[in-house]
Amino acid sequence: GDSVTQMEGPVTLSEEAFLTINCTYTATGYPSLFWYVQYPGEGLQLLLKATKADDKGSNKGFEATYRKETTSFHLEKGSVQVSDSAVYFCALPPLRDSNYQLIWGAGTKLIIKP
Amino acid sequence: EAGVTQFPSHSVIEKGQTVTLRCDPISGHDNLYWYRRVMGKEIKFLLHFVKESKQDESGMPNNRFLAERTGGTYSTLKVQPAELEDSGVYFCASSQQGGPNEKLFFGSGTQLSVL
Numbered sequence: 758g759d760s761v762t763q764m765e766g767p768v769t770l771s772e773e774a775f776l777t778i779n780c781t782y783t784a785t786g787y788p789s790l791f792w793y794v795q796y797p798g799e800g801l802q803l804l805l806k807a808t809k810a811d812d813k814g815s816n817k818g819f820e821a822t823y824r825k826e827t828t829s830f831h832l833e834k835g836s837v838q839v840s841d842s843a844v845y846f847c848a849l850p851p852l853r854d855s856n857y858q859l860i861w862g863a864g865t866k867l868i869i870k871p
Numbered sequence: 872e873a874g875v876t877q878f879p880s881h882s883v884i885e886k887g888q889t890v891t892l893r894c895d896p897i898s899g900h901d902n903l904y905w906y907r908r909v910m911g912k913e914i915k916f917l918l919h920f921v922k923e924s925k926q927d928e929s930g931m932p933n934n935r936f937l938a939e940r941t942g943g944t945y946s947t948l949k950v951q952p953a954e955l956e957d958s959g960v961y962f963c964a965s966s967q968q969g970g971p972n973e974k975l976f977f978g979s980g981t982q983l984s985v986l
Contacts, residue, residue, distance in 0.1 A: 761913070800964075800978045846914065857964070857969070858916050864913070
């Protein structure tokens, strides 16, 4: 069945460091891919998404490119800030007509130290 | 505009007890969803309401879990009796309509600890 695999956390970086959080997937066909973020004390929020191969999603300085050849959707940011500390989830919808029955990765906790 | 709110934010109960979680969706959102994240693992879908009707409850783990949405407004998720493996974070989300392009709005979750 479809699945999502994320790198285990926590990931601890210093402010202004370069960030990569790996996400790979297995899926039938070519689904949309999502990154969600949960900041401390808040609900999950959609950070960015890509709907087809080679698409690049971007938001708040974060980017992720839908790579069909490597079945990956790695999250990157060039210079992280303390405010980026959160838990990040990679996800994909298994059904083309559904966006709620998402298949989620296990989440990666990111800790940014000043 | 108020977001999705969940209550309580934390609950600590003993095995065998009953716990009821509440979710208030964004006003006007017909679609309401429950998810849970157990032991830091991946988030799993539990069920989906459209107004007061259960559209999809394929993710409900067993009959110890009962979800209701009387009147199509807020929803409750009752666990009775609670077991150790029920510990985790329970998320609620809502959307105005269903479908692949509809944005989901999540609450901050209820952290449930069963001792």
